[in-house]
Amino acid sequence: xxxxxxxxxxxxxxxxxxxxxxxxxxxxxxxxxxxxxxxxxxxxxxxxxxxxxxxxxxxxxxxxxxxxxxxxxxxxxxxxxxxxxxxxxxxxxxxxxxxxxxxxxxxxxxxxxxxxxxxxxxxxxxxxxxxxxxxxxxxxxxxxxxxxxxxxxxxxxxxxxxxxxxxxx
Amino acid sequence: xxxxxxxxxxxxxxxxxxxxxxxxxxxxxxxxxxxxxxxxxxxxxxxxxxxxxxxxxxxxxxxxxxxxxxxxxxxxxxxxxxxxxxxxxxxxxxxxxxx
Numbered sequence: 001x002x003x004x005x006x007x008x009x010x011x012x013x014x015x016x017x018x019x020x021x022x023x024x025x026x027x028x029x030x031x032x033x034x035x036x037x038x039x040x041x042x043x044x045x046x047x048x049x050x051x052x053x054x055x056x057x058x059x060x061x062x063x064x065x066x067x068x069x070x071x072x073x074x075x076x077x078x079x080x081x082x083x084x085x086x087x088x089x090x091x092x093x094x095x096x097x098x099x100x101x102x103x104x105x106x107x108x109x110x111x112x113x114x115x116x117x118x119x120x121x122x123x124x125x126x127x128x129x130x131x132x133x134x135x136x137x138x139x140x141x142x143x144x145x146x147x148x149x150x151x152x153x154x155x156x157x158x159x160x161x162x163x164x165x166x167x168x169x
Numbered sequence: 170x171x172x173x174x175x176x177x178x179x180x181x182x183x184x185x186x187x188x189x190x191x192x193x194x195x196x197x198x199x200x201x202x203x204x205x206x207x208x209x210x211x212x213x214x215x216x217x218x219x220x221x222x223x224x225x226x227x228x229x230x231x232x233x234x235x236x237x238x239x240x241x242x243x244x245x246x247x248x249x250x251x252x253x254x255x256x257x258x259x260x261x262x263x264x265x266x267x268x
Contacts, residue, residue: 007170011178018182018205022189027197034201037182041208048175048219053211053230060234065204065241072245073197076252094191102184113176126224134224135231146235153239157246163253 006047014040027073031066038062049125175216182209196251196258200244207237 017040020033038061045054135143186205193199211230218226252258255265 003170007174011174014178015181015185018185021198021201021205022185022193027195030198030201034204037205038208041212044175044178044212045215047170048215050215050219050227053215053227056231056234057211060238061204061208065238068241068245069197069201072249076249076258091192095188098187098189098191099184102180102187106180125219126222126227131224131227135228139228142232146232149239150235153242157242160243161246161249 003047007044010040010043010047013037014044028070031069031073034069035062035066038066052128052131172216172220175219176213179209179213179216182206182212194260196248196260196263199260200241200248203244204237204241207233 014037017033017036021030021037024030024033038057042054042057042062045051045057183206186202186209189202189205190199193202211233214226214229214233216226218224218230248258251263255263257263
């Protein structure tokens with residue numbers, strides 16, 4: 001009972017803040033709304049019996065990614081760079097196209113979903129030790145490759161955002 | 170709360186992110202919408218992991234979080250370079266790839 005109530009509260013919060021990401025005019029407001037959406041999603045993870053995911057969500061997404069976004073928003077003076085136009089018919093059509101694409105993908109997934117075997121009752125969620133054994137056992141190669149990806153991303157980010165030093169002539 | 174509820178919520182969040190990606194023209198908000206879509210997919214994967222009692226879903230979520238962090242770092246570096254070069258982040262005004 002309490003689980004259902006919590007689910008609906010968190011779902012409403014995440015949808016409302018996701019709408020805020022799209023609708024808010026200032027980039028700082030959008031980042032803050034995304035922060036609220038991430039927090040609501042972390043709550044949903046905890047509700048679903050995945051506290052590790054909830055922790056990672058808070059540490060990685062909110063602690064690292066969103067802070068990076070905030071840094072960039074503060075770093076770039078974005079005044080006057082946002083479009084001031086009111087929503088046009090073109091924007092409405094673009095939004096409808098996005099929702100339609102998602103609906104088409106969801107419809108295809110739902111057709112496969114309805115043919116799948118029924119899920120059955122709820123069993124205890126996998127614990128952290130099972131996840132760790134799986135991550136460092138079967139998925140060890142992928143795990144190691146991710147570290148290479150992160151290194152490449154770090155080097156690439158530094159390379160892209162470097163400033164050219166003018167040589168004294 | 171059933172699996173259908175979680176998947177439905179994920180689809181709604183993904184649709185909001187996709188619509189926002191097409192509607193907004195600020196490049197920074199576009200990156201935020203991409204993060205929103207990745208978040209929705211993470212939610213669906215975690216839901217399946219919960220209801221199928223597998224660890225694969227949560228491992229996938231870890232990988233997606235890593236890729237999202239890398240994508241944010243590189244994407245924001247590109248945005249900083251773009252803003253320094255052109256002085257704007259309005260995607261409707263950036264058309265330097267147009268031949």
